Amino acid sequence: TVDAAAADFLALSKEFAKFEEQNKTYVSHLDAVYTSQSKNLKDLSHHKYRLAQISESLKKLKDLSPDEKVILENLKIELAQRKAQLNDIAGTLPAKNNIYLRIVLGNVNVSLLSKAERFKYKDEYERFKLVVTVISTIWSFCNLFLFEHRVMDAAFHFLLVWYYCTLTIREGILRMNGSKIQPWWVAHHYISTFQAGVLVTWPDTVIYHAFRNQFFYFSLYLGLVQMLQYRYQHGQLYKLKALGERSSMELTVEGFHSWMWRGLGFLLPFLFGGYFLQLYNAYTLWNLSKDPRCHEWQVGICAIVFFVLFLGNTVTTLIVVKRKFQQ
Amino acid sequence: TVDAAAADFLALSKEFAKFEEQNKTYVSHLDAVYTSQSKNLKDLSHHKYRLAQISESLKKLKDLSPDEKVILENLKIELAQRKAQLNDIAGTLPAKNNIYLRIVLGNVNVSLLSKAERFKYKDEYERFKLVVTVISTIWSFCNLFLFEHRVMDAAFHFLLVWYYCTLTIREGILRMNGSKIQPWWVAHHYISTFQAGVLVTWPDTVIYHAFRNQFFYFSLYLGLVQMLQYRYQHGQLYKLKALGERSSMELTVEGFHSWMWRGLGFLLPFLFGGYFLQLYNAYTLWNLSKDPRCHEWQVGICAIVFFVLFLGNTVTTLIVVKRKFQQ
Ligand SMILES: CC(C)(COP(=O)(O)OP(=O)(O)OC[C@H]1O[C@@H](n2cnc3c(N)ncnc32)[C@H](O)[C@@H]1OP(=O)(O)O)[C@@H](O)C(=O)NCCC(=O)NCCS
Ligand SMILES: CC(C)(COP(=O)(O)OP(=O)(O)OC[C@H]1O[C@@H](n2cnc3c(N)ncnc32)[C@H](O)[C@@H]1OP(=O)(O)O)[C@@H](O)C(=O)NCCC(=O)NCCS
Incomplete structure (x- = not known):
């Protein structure tokens, strides 16, 4: 009533x-x-x-x-x-947003003011990378073996543009909140955004088809390596958290180091395999750009970009490993 | 010492x-x-x-x-x-991030918890739109009269992809913080992102050149209209703020309404001019897609997208004006 x-x-x-x-x-x-x-x-x-x-x-x-x-x-x-x-x-x-975040997000405050929040955010960042990696790996596989159409290729490249762009935003937020990501990895994602953008504009020519399959095999490999990388980085995140909580005494600093070296020892050969493939892509594209049938500016640009990625990745990874060795 | x-x-x-x-x-x-x-x-x-x-x-x-x-x-x-x-x-x-923000930014808190912060953020959003509009207007002008190269065109389309993408993020943040932006304008920016992406992939064909100049004239016009729109929306933002501060008695509700209708009366013809051009673009592209020399899927898609934009814009603007009239 x-x-x-x-x-x-x-x-x-x-x-x-x-x-x-x-x-x-x-x-x-x-x-x-x-x-x-x-x-x-x-x-x-x-x-x-x-x-x-x-x-x-x-x-x-x-x-x-x-x-x-x-x-x-x-x-x-x-x-x-x-x-x-x-x-x-x-x-x-709260820290001030860096210039990139200021342009994309405006002056909204994205500080994470507690360790727990920062951990959660980083954890989510790793999971996000994993999810997109799985999607892009499956997609590469389908593009290789199931359908061969420039529209699906373009959609894949757009996924990459969007993904790397999103990574740069999230990494900006992470760095603002004290993460020690090497500047190169962030730069790597800006460069990859650019490269995926160039690949989108590459028209459907003979030269495109000469490189297409190699590119998707490379993407497939990269996806698998990134899954291994996730395992390592996810493990490290949780171990470091346990190390930070003094109450849990199961993990010692030495235990952490031996775990880390085992993980790295497994991961590094795959990483360097990936860098070698980047060099090989650069080499293939450079030769293609010399082909008389090649009239596209994209070929040379992509060759240079792959070479830059190869160089930066190799040098940075070597520096990181050397630093870890000296500690 | x-x-x-x-x-x-x-x-x-x-x-x-x-x-x-x-x-x-x-x-x-x-x-x-x-x-x-x-x-x-x-x-x-x-x-x-x-x-x-x-x-x-x-x-x-x-x-x-x-x-x-x-x-x-x-x-x-x-x-x-x-x-x-x-x-x-x-x-x-703080409100929960909507799904789009959760995917792009992760679960970082982007709430603006005071009126002053919200005003500042909105003000900055309008200024950001103005700056990019000025850049894209100048760029359209250059593409029309100074250089004619597919690479510059592609770079322009990429600017649009990036710009509309950024808008959707900022509008997500605004909506989360209580802005009453019509869902259509947000949808409009998602669709525009997609359209700019399609334009990027359009190869350098006869059909492309048949439409190119019309597109840049349209962009030029749109840029000018958006500057007018900035003037109106910026004015409205500051008037509404003054209205909200009870201490300043210079502005009455009636004064605000008469100001708003003068602004709208000036703006609306230009807006409908823009919608008409969108319809005209759709018409041109549709005819081009029937051309025997046309083998690109982009033409038909763009025609449809322009028509959808024309329809959505016209209907939404009419609804908004009608609602304002009834108040
Ligand atoms: C070499 C490598 C395994 C070392 O990882 P690590 O032990 O975490 O390295 P560091 O100690 O320098 O890490 C410092 C910080 O950067 C982060 N980080 C390291 N490499 C990163 C990467 N590639 N992307 C994003 N973040 C990274 C770490 O998570 C850590 O973050 P924190 O400060 O918030 O805890 C790692 O850098 C890596 O995987 N690099 C390869 C990336 C690559 O080559 N990608 C292309 C594939 S071909
Ligand atoms: C018609 C129009 C002038 C009315 O503007 P208005 O008086 O601010 O409209 P409303 O009262 O519905 O505004 C409600 C909210 O939406 C915002 N808003 C309105 N139109 C917007 C748009 N196109 N983009 C972003 N935000 C918009 C307003 O700023 C206001 O925000 P608030 O709640 O934070 O204060 C406006 O919607 C407009 O300019 N539309 C045209 C956009 C267009 O057609 N663009 C393509 C050009 S061809």
Whole structure:
């Protein structure tokens, strides 16, 4: 009946009054947190500036007595510790978006202010890569063995444009939140976006068909390697998390290192296989671009891009492995 | 000297101790705000659910006495008011990303929790559109009168792919934060992304050249119309802001409406001009697709897409104008 509904609503209204009160408190607390956030940011840059000043002044010192040298060394250690502390504090505060994110997203705040949030975001990023990799691997397979039509090829290249573009956005967010992804891997995804774009515009010529199958075999291989890479990176993410939680004592730093080297030892041959294929693609395309039937500008460009990718990937991976070895 | 630097550092360390303390307080307040945020979200959905239940039960009522009808009417008004109140509260809480944002950005929180932030974000969105529109207008002009090369055309189409893609992301963020953009305009930008993608793949044929110039004239016109649209939408944004700030009494609701109708009256003929050109593009392309020299699938697809855009734009604009007229 109407009366029952009215009574219901009255009861709900009493609850609502409390809820409204609670929401008001929340909003005022939120405002207070924003205010103290700005204050923290100001203090942070002040401390960074003063620290840089002191570091600068130390560099200028000359002709020190042995006593002074001891003080200097101690001071340097303390400065390094302070920098680490400031970094920890910076992790609790929102960072400014880099220029790319500012252009694509605008000035919306995409900071992840807790370790748990950052872990979740990274985990999701890896899973996203896996899902698209599986799709693109299946698609490469179909393009190779089931249908051969330029429209399906173009749709595949568009998937890649979209995928690499999305990766650059997500990696921008990750880097803003303190991930130490090598700049090359991000650059790699910008370059790959460009390359997929060039492949889209390649018309359906004899030369295109001379390269098409090699390209999809390469994509197939890349997809499989990326699945292995997922296994490694996913494992590493979870191990590092366990390592960070001091309560779980199952995992030691040595245990982590031996796990990592086993993983890397398995992964690296496949990675270098992929880089070799990139070099081979560059070589094939370069020869094709010399073919008298070739009138397309895409061929030479793609050859150069594959070579750049080969070079950057090989050098970066070698540097990363060397650094890990020295640690 | 070293001693001076050490003294400096000591002084800074005292400041730092205070700063660290303050940062700890900030972090604990932040955690508390997050906790109360989750609590608020839970309560919000509880209230929404109960309200829907009561509304549902009212619909089932039949054979009411006149007294009961009065109660019913009052109850309905109160329910509507409560819904508006709940919406206000929802504006202070983060919303869940829609599926598109979840795929592109992942589960990062892009809520703008205050009116000032939302205004700034929208303002920036309009400015972003203006900047890209100016660039694409100049580019169309150059493609028409200065250089004629398929590569420059392809680069232009890629700019459009990127631009419309970016718009869909930003509009996703805007909608999540309560903007009432008609779904059609968002759909329009998805469709435009697709169309620009198709144009990229169109090879350099006779048919392409038969349509090329018409397309760039159309782009030129569209750029100019979008600049007019910017003037209107930018003005509206600032007027609405002034209207929202009760302190500034210069602007009345009537003043706003007369301003809006003047702006619309100026803008609408240009908009309908643009829609007519879209129809004309569809017509031209349809005829070209019948041409015996035409072997490209892109022509028919583009014709259909232009027709869909013409239809959607015309219908939506008419509906919007009619709704504004009735208010
Ligand atoms: C060589 C490799 C296995 C080392 O991985 P690693 O042990 O995680 O390397 P690092 O210690 O330098 O990682 C630093 C950070 O960068 C991330 N990272 C490393 N390689 C990455 C890649 N290719 N893409 C994205 N992120 C990467 C790590 O996850 C880590 O992130 P975190 O700071 O948020 O924890 C890895 O870089 C890799 O897989 N590279 C090959 C990529 C490639 O060649 N792709 C093309 C295939 S042919
Ligand atoms: C007709 C028109 C002028 C009405 O604008 P309006 O008065 O702002 O319309 P509404 O009151 O429906 O606006 C509701 C919301 O949608 C936004 N909006 C309206 N049209 C929009 C569009 N085309 N793109 C993005 N946002 C739009 C408004 O800014 C407003 O946002 P808010 O809720 O955050 O304040 C506008 O919709 C328009 O310019 N349409 C033409 C777009 C077009 O045809 N483009 C292709 C050119 S040929």
